[in-house]
Amino acid sequence: xxxxxxxxxxxxDDDRQSQRAxxxxxxxxxxxxxxxxxxxxxxxxxxxxxxxxEVIAFIGPSGCGKSTFLRTLNRxxxxxxxxxxxxxxxxxxxxxxxxxxxxVLLRAKVGMVFQKPNPFPKSIYDNIAYGPRLHGLAKRKYxxxxxxxxxxRKAGLWEEVKDRLDRPGTGLSGGQQQRLCIARAIAxxxxxxxxxxxxxxxxxxxxxxxxxxxxxxxxxxxxxxxxHSMQQAARVSHRTAYFHLGELVEVNxxxxxxxxxxxxxxxxxxxxxxx
Amino acid sequence: MDxxxxxxxxxxxxxxxxxxxxxxLMEMGGLVEKQVVxxxxxxxxxxxxxxxxxxxTEDRVDQQxxxxxxxCARVLALRHPAASDLxxxxxxxxxxxxxxxxxxESAKIAAMALQLAEEGESPRxxxxxxxxxxxxxxxxxxxxxxxxxxxxxxxVEVAAEDSEVDLEYRSAMRxxxxxxxxxxxxxxxxxxxxxxxxxxxxxxxHARNIGEQVIFLVKGTDVRHISVDEMxxxxxxx
Numbered sequence: 001x002x003x004x005x006x007x008x009x010x011x012x013d014d015d016r017q018s019q020r021a022x023x024x025x026x027x028x029x030x031x032x033x034x035x036x037x038x039x040x041x042x043x044x045x046x047x048x049x050x051x052x053x054e055v056i057a058f059i060g061p062s063g064c065g066k067s068t069f070l071r072t073l074n075r076x077x078x079x080x081x082x083x084x085x086x087x088x089x090x091x092x093x094x095x096x097x098x099x100x101x102x103x104v105l106l107r108a109k110v111g112m113v114f115q116k117p118n119p120f121p122k123s124i125y126d127n128i129a130y131g132p133r134l135h136g137l138a139k140r141k142y143x144x145x146x147x148x149x150x151x152x153r154k155a156g157l158w159e160e161v162k163d164r165l166d167r168p169g170t171g172l173s174g175g176q177q178q179r180l181c182i183a184r185a186i187a188x189x190x191x192x193x194x195x196x197x198x199x200x201x202x203x204x205x206x207x208x209x210x211x212x213x214x215x216x217x218x219x220x221x222x223x224x225x226x227x228h229s230m231q232q233a234a235r236v237s238h239r240t241a242y243f244h245l246g247e248l249v250e251v252n253x254x255x256x257x258x259x260x261x262x263x264x265x266x267x268x269x270x271x272x273x274x275x
Numbered sequence: 276m277d278x279x280x281x282x283x284x285x286x287x288x289x290x291x292x293x294x295x296x297x298x299x300l301m302e303m304g305g306l307v308e309k310q311v312v313x314x315x316x317x318x319x320x321x322x323x324x325x326x327x328x329x330x331x332t333e334d335r336v337d338q339q340x341x342x343x344x345x346x347c348a349r350v351l352a353l354r355h356p357a358a359s360d361l362x363x364x365x366x367x368x369x370x371x372x373x374x375x376x377x378x379x380e381s382a383k384i385a386a387m388a389l390q391l392a393e394e395g396e397s398p399r400x401x402x403x404x405x406x407x408x409x410x411x412x413x414x415x416x417x418x419x420x421x422x423x424x425x426x427x428x429x430x431v432e433v434a435a436e437d438s439e440v441d442l443e444y445r446s447a448m449r450x451x452x453x454x455x456x457x458x459x460x461x462x463x464x465x466x467x468x469x470x471x472x473x474x475x476x477x478x479x480x481h482a483r484n485i486g487e488q489v490i491f492l493v494k495g496t497d498v499r500h501i502s503v504d505e506m507x508x509x510x511x512x513x
Contacts, residue, residue: 230355230357231355234357258357258358258361259357259358259361259362259495260358260362260495260496261358266358267358267359270357270358271284271356271357271358271359271360272284272285272286272289273284273285274285
């Protein structure tokens, strides 16, 4: 099992991404994380550091545990019955599985965007305003308006919806709905955004917009993305982690993973062969 | 071969495309090798018929270059190759340019052979041509072998041989320049020999370039523009 040692990541001086990642602090850290569904061990002891302001992509064949691991990062697995988690996950050094921790607050800090766009059956405005209201982020209507506008702007949706904020969010196109969900996640000022195959239900143009958005968001947020599209992982991420049968096989600079992966299993997966 | 497992692709069409590119490269390599051998024979034996044949075959080499490049572009566009597949495509498309240039250099030698055959034999410089020619021929064969077998160690050997050829080329130049000073009437003939030696030396460089692509393909490291010793270290390292 490989651990991400910042020293290991600065192997090539000319590699901008490595230097960038190494100069940043660790945002989230997983140590010997195991997830059981009943007796079935879905994740078998994963050690991984996620750096501040990086985009890290999780790739691997179906059932490799990448989505399960993603969900441990904001305790989404808590909602699944007979799911048991071992090991330690920290956010800024704090254990997120500490019993005294407020899970709702955690999920505001570590937001999530899902595979299928899932706007609330409310207006576009209320979709965004829901979180800030819940967390008491806006005292006046004016503040709330501002949060809604800036979130929609960051998600690249403002120009398209500013004249119909009172219309239902479900009336938007798939790609717009997904950006609405991203805006909703942004509205509560998260630090980390988890994305579980955010583009798998979108067409190439909507996908390109989301990818562009991910690139812009990385200035303010840390992003972990699960994707089945290897091209997408290659395009948007700084580092790529390859999961296989519940284990983390390799994590490396994305460029290295796609040109010269260290591990045979990674090579076999990304070239599309299993021998 | 570490991590070189072509032929187990889950898409059989992709497999076939990669296999076909490799086969075509080997085919082109064989043709170019023959060009070099024929051009040398034509020069040393003052055989103008063989020299003509070399010049006529050059078109076929050019056509193969275009064909292989098209196939590489198609795989890049349709299959988005990654890792070793990507390195294979990059290495092949670079090696193809080097092979085509080797073809050009052979044609230059053949053109010199034609001229020398007209002017009558001049034994001066032939020893050097034969010697360096044999050396370069072996390098080309070895580098193509290395490509076919994904053999990075052999590719390093080719680079080492190239350094030797460069030395031999320089000492041959000195000898021939001295000879021209002694006998100015032979200058035009000796110049033809010099151009041929120059072409051979270039073929050696191209063979080395192809070897560097083999190392990139097998090891994933870029070993261009470094010394043979450094190259050897890189290959041993990974």
